[in-house]
Amino acid sequence: MGDLKKDDSRFLVKETIEFCELNNPYFLAKPKWLHIATCISAFIFPIGYGFILLIAALDKWKSAFVIVPTLLFVGIKCYAIYFYHLMEFLSGKVIVDTSLDTS
Numbered sequence: 001m002g003d004l005k006k007d008d009s010r011f012l013v014k015e016t017i018e019f020c021e022l023n024n025p026y027f028l029a030k031p032k033w034l035h036i037a038t039c040i041s042a043f044i045f046p047i048g049y050g051f052i053l054l055i056a057a058l059d060k061w062k063s064a065f066v067i068v069p070t071l072l073f074v075g076i077k078c079y080a081i082y083f084y085h086l087m088e089f090l091s092g093k094v095i096v097d098t099s100l101d102t103s
Contacts, residue, residue, distance in 0.1 A: 004028070026087070037084060045080075048073035 004017050020027040026034055051073070055066050 033087065037080065041080065045077065048077070 004013055006014065006017055008014065008017075017028070052070060055061060055070065060066055
């Protein structure tokens, strides 16, 4: 796969690059926080989703051992959405923190 390039002939790559240049500069800038947030969302959050799915399937909502972790997970997920939108959509310019960049 690799980095996206303007001369790439794969399906919708050129359109994706054009859209990101106009509307989503962080996608092309690839700041370290976005890598970390994406990895957490992909590999950690499914544990919470699975927990909620299991509790819903077993109909065990009334236990304090279920309510507290579920509320904590929902709070973490809401914070993640808020943080992503704050960084991604409300910032007027791309800010790349090179101190976190390992490349």
